[in-house]
Amino acid sequence: MKHSELKKLKFRAVSIETIHFFFVIVILAGCAFNSTVESAIGQETHTNKLVIYTDRGKETISRNIYGHFSEHLGRCVYEGFWVGEDSPIPNTRGIRNDVVEALKKIKIPVLRWPGGCFADEYHWKEGIGPRQNRPAMLNTHWGMVKETNAFGTHEFLDLCEQLDCDAYIAGNVGSGTVEEMQDWVEYMTFDGDSDMANLRRANGRDKPWRVKYFGVGNENWGCGGNMTAEYYSDLYNRFQTYVRSYSGNRIVKVACGPGSVNYHWMTVVMERCHQRMDAISLHHYVRGSGDWTIKGSATKFDEKEWFALMKNTLTIYPLLKDNIEIMDKIDPQGRVDLFVDEWGTWWDAEPGTNPAFLYQQNTLRDAVSCGIFLNAFNKHCRRVKMANIAQTNNVLQAMILTKGEKMILTPTYHVFEMYKVHQDATLLQVDLDCGDYKFGDEKVPSFDVSSSKDKSGKIHISLCNLDPSNPTDVSCKLLGTEPANVSGRVLTADDMTAHNTFDEPETIKPAVFSDFSLNGDMLAVKLPAKSVVVLEIK
């Protein structure tokens, strides 16, 4: 079913009263769509038709959609970022250089920290001052392991400066106090003479940092305190009062939103708090089965699980649409942003590793899923102003895996690298009429797409072929431009379980893509099976 056809159906359905009339309208809507597409692309008979309106763009794709999330969980922060100043692994003030360099190459725009569930049991004052004096704590969410607090506020904000990215800090509502939260913001951002600012100076940092984003709690419907939406709303309104913008640091306040489908939570928190927030979060994790309790292996799967992940990934579309509809009703001016500040795939931990550390491998399947998520965020960039994949290193759908001094880049990293061209570009409207990828008696659209135009006028199209066995032909009309040059890159492999290992770190990486032809404003593309392709049009 065509995406735009679905939209038209919904629009018309509200204004008619009889079933009969409804069906007439459906047929008309279908014809109207087909004639739009066909008049745009002539009498082409390709299965897959795409129209890109190269001169119809008004929304900007925030660079923060390409954001990241790092928690004190397993080996994400420790080993992933923090190796300590005395480590033989090359580092700058304890932070490993190879990881920083790799993340700068994908233009990491923003990093969320310290959790996750960890955020609501983190007491920041234990993570400042001389490291040898910092008390240890128990990380109760993630394996009951000892948290040394060696990596704290100063180290995190140093990391953000090394990465040249914005800081997004999640505060503790679940087990923390209002005073503690207020002190933290003052400690980091106040330039004047105050106890907290002077404590920061005593700990070696004279000038305040710029902390742009502050989350008031995390998953407070679950690990962050098991609250009702009504109770959290009251707490949000109270806590946020003391999250101040000091010394010209205009802080963006983020309320805790729902996890996947919880429209009650979104409605209540928006209704009760929207005037006191700048953004609200949404979390969405996906896996290779319809059953949340069965995660499955990251690397050993068959087409049934491949298909299930594609189907589950596509749920991001209705999830965004429905949450945005709620937001639009309560905040019609569109003042409050939606931050999808945790998302990604979640598999069984790699055999032989601590299951609580959530260390998983990452295959071509994760890469295609990632491409679909990012396309969906791009296409909803009117409201979605940030997204943070979980998590940066060694945890869940990681960009980077480390083993001692070794570091490898995952297929998901490569998708972020290929898609970075969309950061801060103008979203272009697309009409898509695509065939199905069928498995058993189920089907999903065979490919997914988004497109943007950057400030220099270059157009980028990111395409994902969801079908693991069949290449697909796409006939694309570039309405409003007659391009002179097209180039492309592709991420694919022969095997759907292809992934990089420490012994074979380059099994899967982007390659030059040239299976397309340009004729005037018509671009014919043959997408390889199970692939992510990014085309650049000049």
Ligand code: AHR
């Ligand atoms: O990313 C892992 C966990 O998933 C986070 O700590 C939590 O917010 C979510 O449930």
